[in-house]
Amino acid sequence: MVLTQNDFCIQGCTCGKSHLTTIQKIVIESGCLTALGKHLRELGYTQKVTAVYDTNTYTASGLTRPAVDSEIILPAENLHADERGVELLRGKLNQPQLLVAIGSGTLHDIVRYCASQLNIPFVSVPTAATVDGFASSVAAMTLNGFKKTLIVQAPVLVLADLAVISAAPRHLVPAGVGDMLGKFICLADWEVGHLLTGEYYCSYIASLTRKAAEQVLIGADKLAAKDVDAYENLMYGLILSGIAMQLAGNSRPASGAEHHISHLLEMGVLQHCDAMHGEKVGVATLLCSQIYHKIAQVDDISGKLVPYKPISEPWIQEHFGRLAPEILNENHADCLQKISQEQLLKSWGGVQDILRAIPSPQQLSDVLVKLGGKANFKDIGVDCSLTQQLISLSPYVRNRLTVMRMLRILKIEHLLE
Numbered sequence: 097m098v099l100t101q102n103d104f105c106i107q108g109c110t111c112g113k114s115h116l117t118t119i120q121k122i123v124i125e126s127g128c129l130t131a132l133g134k135h136l137r138e139l140g141y142t143q144k145v146t147a148v149y150d151t152n153t154y155t156a157s158g159l160t161r162p163a164v165d166s167e168i169i170l171p172a173e174n175l176h177a178d179e180r181g182v183e184l185l186r187g188k189l190n191q192p193q194l195l196v197a198i199g200s201g202t203l204h205d206i207v208r209y210c211a212s213q214l215n216i217p218f219v220s221v222p223t224a225a226t227v228d229g230f231a232s233s234v235a236a237m238t239l240n241g242f243k244k245t246l247i248v249q250a251p252v253l254v255l256a257d258l259a260v261i262s263a264a265p266r267h268l269v270p271a272g273v274g275d276m277l278g279k280f281i282c283l284a285d286w287e288v289g290h291l292l293t294g295e296y297y298c299s300y301i302a303s304l305t306r307k308a309a310e311q312v313l314i315g316a317d318k319l320a321a322k323d324v325d326a327y328e329n330l331m332y333g334l335i336l337s338g339i340a341m342q343l344a345g346n347s348r349p350a351s352g353a354e355h356h357i358s359h360l361l362e363m364g365v366l367q368h369c370d371a372m373h374g375e376k377v378g379v380a381t382l383l384c385s386q387i388y389h390k391i392a393q394v395d396d397i398s399g400k401l402v403p404y405k406p407i408s409e410p411w412i413q414e415h416f417g418r419l420a421p422e423i424l425n426e427n428h429a430d431c432l433q434k435i436s437q438e439q440l441l442k443s444w445g446g447v448q449d450i451l452r453a454i455p456s457p458q459q460l461s462d463v464l465v466k467l468g469g470k471a472n473f474k475d476i477g478v479d480c481s482l483t484q485q486l487i488s489l490s491p492y493v494r495n496r497l498t499v500m501r502m503l504r505i506l507k508i509e510h511l512l513e
């Protein structure tokens with residue numbers, strides 16, 4: 097499959113914006129990496145090319161390394177998208193003109209961040225279908241211990257070589273699927289935010305992403321059978337979700353309550369968790385689906401409304417410790433204030449409809465289990481007794497309206513039963 101800007105960019109969308117991306121070409125095909133030079137020339141890039149690998153991807157099965165001007169190999173062990181990762185790469189760069197990230201989501205974030213700082217183009221070459229960040233215009237960086245999504249540049253070209261991706265270790269697949277299943281939650285959060293506060297929403301971008309997530313949901317059997325078309329579908333969904341963030345101008349179409357739980361764990365607030373990003377998002381998605389369906393069952397919320405109270409500073413300090421100043425700063429203008437009780441009562445039927453449309457926890461869990469993935473907190477090494485705290489703390493990772501955050505003005509009992 098070869099995609100160009102014409103396949104998803106539109107001028108004058110019904111939402112009032114034009115949706116553009118700087119990604120010029122996306123190729124999802126077996127063997128496409130060997131044609132890196134040809135693709136770059138066709139797009140008019142004649143600069144010197146520096147390929148960046150990590151020690152795992154340099155020798156990945158199915159990978160034929162393309163001819164480039166220079167190669168950099170970062171140590172895969174303990175490589176994170178943080179200050180150290182950025183310094184490791186910056187220390188090896190010698191007047192680079194164009195960077196090619198050949199590897200994981202983490203490697204992509206480091207390369208993307210450096211390319212943005214240096215103001216040079218970069219090319220994305222995912223080596224496994226693990227995460228939706230490859231084609232995005234944001235880098236998920238941990239700076240000063242705080243997980244942040246920074247707006248940076250998107251790749252100019254994406255080469256998803258299915259010969260490499262389908263040969264990647266099997267346990268990586270459910271991570272990518274988990275990141276995709278999370279879209280059902282964040283799209284619901286976005287739609288609810290729009291319904292209750294009039295927040296900007298684009299039904300075109302939402303439907304692009306939802307369709308891609310549905311393809312992954314219904315394609316799980318084929319993926320379990322290692323069908324190459326199913327890998328193409330999963331990779332397409334992950335790339336598209338990344339593009340959706342660029343089309344929207346922020347990560348709203350790709351990240352909601354489920355990602356906030358994952359980010360909280362990545363920041364090591366309650367517990368340190370080494371599981372892959374998509375594994376955490378997958379498990380968090382199951383929890384969100386369970387809670388959101390439970391909330392949707394409540395037809396009359398009139399007796400469950402709690403008056404809005406500002407976020408308690410001592411409470412944030414107690415739970416977030418050294419990260420408290422950042423958290424307080426992030427939530428300075430608490431987005432929850434924008435919801436009035438009248439609006440919530442008036443629109444409740446609409447909220448219920450949005451939440452009911454999310455696939456059930458059983459359906460989502462079946463997909464992850466079928467693929468040998470992790471389907472509960474214990475599987476990813478997180479103590480199950482922390483679930484309630486994950487629910488109450490995670491919304492503050494990002495000042496973004498989610499149904500999870502609304503639980504502060506909506507008291508619904510027995511959410512975990």
Ligand SMILES: [Zn+2]
Pocket residue numbers: 109110111112113115298299300301
């Ligand atoms: Zn639009």
Ligand SMILES: [Zn+2]
Pocket residue numbers: 227228275355373377
């Ligand atoms: Zn993600």
